[in-house]
Amino acid sequence: MGDLFTTVSNWLNGILAEAGIPPEAAEWIFAVGRAFLLGVSGLLLVVFLIWFERKVVARMQDRIGPNRVGPYGLFQTLADMLKLVLKEDMVPPQADKILFHLAPVLAVIGVVGLWAVIPLAATAYGVDLNVGVLYLAATGTLGTLGILMAGWSSRNKFALLGAFRTVAQLVSYSVPAMLAMLVPVMLSGTMSLAGIVAAQDGFWFGVAAPLAALVFLIASLAEVARAPFELLEAESEIVAGFHVEYSGIRFGMFFAAEFLHAFTIGALLAVLFLGGWRGPGAAEFPTLGALYFAAKSFAGYFLLVWVRATLPRIRIDQMLDFCWKVLTPAMIVLIGALVLVNRALAGTSMWVRNGALLGVNVLVAAGVISLLSRSQSQSHAGAHGRAPGKGAQPCALAGMGDEAEAAS
Amino acid sequence: MTLEQILFLVFALIGLGLALASVTMRNLVRSAFALIGCLFAVAALFAMLDASLFVVAQVAVYVGAIATLIVLVVMLTRLEQQERIPQTHRYWPAAALLAAVIVAGVAWGLWQYGFFDQTPPALPAADPIVELGRALVDPEKFLIPFEAVSVLLLSALIGAVLVAGGANKKERTE
Structure with missing residues (x-):
């Protein structure tokens, strides 16, 4: 039972060979089967994720959450799904029919596709791509396209506004997200996700570069467009954003894609920064590794739910300021410093090198925080006697305060 | 023909069809999305040639960045006017001739090079x-x-x- 995945695949291979299927065809069948299994189990996971999130958020807000259907309300999501499927599927008469129908499919593909390269255990992954990290970035753009398509094809002003916000937010935040993903790539010397996990033997990248992990988490949170970044669908501003015209199962597809994407961020955090399936005894028993991976992914997902339940939504100018004036410059400085330190200490022991990397992270984080607090106190000092429309921007870096002073 | 060759041709035809659609469609947003589909078909061709870096670069750069910007700009234009504007102008036969000459030149060059009967060299073992x-x-x-x-x-x-x-x-x- 130590290696469930190899056992099962050997057993299936035996069955196929006995049935007289040539090995090449068996390989094809396996590839299709793996893709099918990953996709379906990913989408089925959503049923559990929605229950988990509702339960956790409810507890944080001193409520009980779903508790009527099934034990602990576990089957509540199934009932909701049934309702969504049975609801009337309405298409606005002015809508662009083809694109309107294609958009939710793209949104789901963009998320499910990510699971193709995520190593679930030492011996279990869809495919070990040598450009895995780039593949993640490429697949993520499909979701953006889906949202753009949905916003335009609905022929609804609120939907279109939501789509425009999408481009501003998702395209901006993919820059710090990519820069943060570059750190594990740099430290491991490979873009393959399995290789990155293998390189975290003994020292997780999240320990050596916690700032990169944090930036990755924030930027990914913005890319999923969840609270506090849910500007694309801010109910109080633009009704429901890009999916305002969607109903029934098509809305359900957007919904499922969003939940699965949030969990996928947890999984990617685990793979890139928390050692993936690594843990005591995981190298000998890959089945155990899958359990570690699931636990780490859920820990990351819990963090996202926690943030969602506690933080208020930020304004769009704050959101863009934070991306371009804080996260991106901080990541560029961090990567430069990490490259130098990692190269200079290439010959030393693992502990010295990782300790130095951690020190660099702490230094950069301290620098960012001191710059931020300086600009904040400046803009507070300058806020007196200014027109209310030109309020202070707490997220701006130092220097912005001076400009605002000169302007007023 | 092997299954791979057939699939390659299918993707090439899809790419060609979408490229044609993107220049002939009246609806600008649809033609932008057809262009995106065409770029995806090219990525599929790269995938069949085992050029994984080109596949993801094609999707990340062209589809992710450039095509998204194109779609955004097109969305900002006034679409009502597009229905009446003619799609060609009077010099189109000359342009078609020029395009045909270029295609013929490239095809001839490839033919001279002996591109069609060469087997590609094996991929290096290193990453x-x-x-x-x-x-x-x-x-x-x-x-x-x-x-x-x-x-x-x-x-x-x-x-x-x-x-x-x-x-x-x-x-x-x-």
Whole structure:
């Protein structure tokens, strides 16, 4: 039972060979089967994720959450799904029919596709791509396209506004997200996700570069467009954003894609920064590794739910300021410093090198925080006697305060 | 023909069809999305040639960045006018002739090169990404072009900041 995945695949291979299927065809069948299994189990996971999130958020807000259907309300999501499927599927008469129908499919593909390269255990992954990290970035753009398509094809002003916000937010935040993903790539010397996990033997990248992990988490949170970044669908501003015209199962597809994407961020955090399936005894028993991976992914997902339940939504100018004036410059400085330190200490022991990397992270984080607090106190000092429309921007870096002073 | 060859042809035909659609469609947004589909078909062709880096670069750069911008710009245009504007102008036969000559020239060149009956060389055993990375920082190979492109992109970036920042300042002082 130590290696469930190899056992099962050997057993299936035996069955196929006995049935007289040539090995090449068996390989094809396996590839299709793996893709099918990953996709379906990913989408089925959503049923559990929605229950988990509702339960956790409810507890944080001193409520009980779903508790009527099934034990602990576990089957509540199934009932909701049934309702969504049975609801009337309405298409606005002015809508662009083809694109309107294609958009939710793209949104789901963009998320499910990510699971193709995520190593679930030492011996279990869809495919070990040598450009895995780039593949993640490429697949993520499909979701953006889906949202753009949905916003335009609905022929609804609120939907279109939501789509425009999408481009501003998702395209901006993919820059710090990519820069943060570059750190594990740099430290491991490979873009393959399995290789990155293998390189975290003994020292997780999240320990050596916690700032990169944090930036990755924030930027990914913005890319999923969840609270506090849910500007694309801010109910109080633009009704429901890009999916305002969607109903029934098509809305359900957007919904499922969003939940699965949030969990996928947890999984990617685990793979890139928390050692993936690594843990005591995981190298000998890959089945155990899958359990570690699931636990780490859920820990990351819990963090996202926690943030969602506690933080208020930020304004769009704050959101863009934070991306371009804080996260991106901080990541560029961090990567430069990490490259130098990692190269200079290439010959030393693992502990010295990782300790130095951690020190660099702490230094950069301290620098960012001191710059931020300086600009904040400046803009507070300058806020007196200014027109209310030109309020202070707490997220701006130092220097912005001076400009605002000169302007007023 | 093997299954791979058939699939390659299918993807090539899909790409061609979508390329044609993107220049002939009346609806600009649809034609932009057809262009995106065409870029995806090209990525599929790269995938069938085992060029995984090109696949993801094609999708990340063209579909992710460029096509998204195209779609955004197209969405901002007035679509009602598009229905009445003619799609060709009077010099189109000359343009078609020029295009045909170029296609014929490329095809002839490939034919002369003996491209069609050569078997491709086997892929090197080493990780091609690592090879590419080494080549980009090797002074004997691509270091100079790589740095030249970096400088070009950096100047474009600074220029963009300058243009945007300058406009902002003017607005504020007014």
